[in-house]
Amino acid sequence: MSVFHELARFGVVPVIVLDRAEDALPLADALIAGGLPLAEITLRTPQALAGLAEIARHRPAMLVGAGTVLTEDQVHEAKAAGARFALSPGIDPLVLTEAQGAGLPFAPGIATATEVQMALRAGCEMVKFFPAVPAGGIALLKSIAAPYVHTGLGYNPTGGVTAETLGDWLALPQVRAVGGTWIATQADIATGAWEAIAHKARAAVDLVTRLRG
């Protein structure tokens, strides 16, 4: 099974901004406790890679990937840290080529038909639809995805998705999983609100289970 198939089984991807590497394991444990052993650690903070590496090394049950991967170097850094997949808010063919060479499954960001075609040309299996809500929400995704249904491309809407709108997004057959920061916000992590994170993870997992029957 491809890593994006594994990810799709959860239906929801916690997008993480990690300020301190020492928060990585308690965060992973909270997500595991909530039944959501999955995280996209965004490479936006100096300690993100170290935190990702901690999770990959010490919590092998977690499916951990890197987000906000913007450069060729970051492809290799993410892979070396143990990322099983990578995503980015936008699309950069040079980064995609590098990821392919490194064997790191990569979902680039798209918000236009042109970008979808760039992703298809690069052989991507999944793309991030970013910024999902400000760009035009479900109506835009439906319209953009329509010409490419036959390709089997999957979408990961992220940016403005919430627990309340999760179900609407997952009702679209092309949506493999939504992404969002609400499950473990930067403030939750900074204050060590591990129980709250576990609770939000569990609520999201329960909702996905209910929706998918």
Ligand SMILES: O=C(O)C(=O)C[C@H](O)[C@H](O)COP(=O)(O)O
């Ligand atoms: O950095 C990336 O790889 C991204 O895709 C951006 C994040 O997914 C958004 O920042 C999500 O933000 P929320 O709207 O708070 O859920």
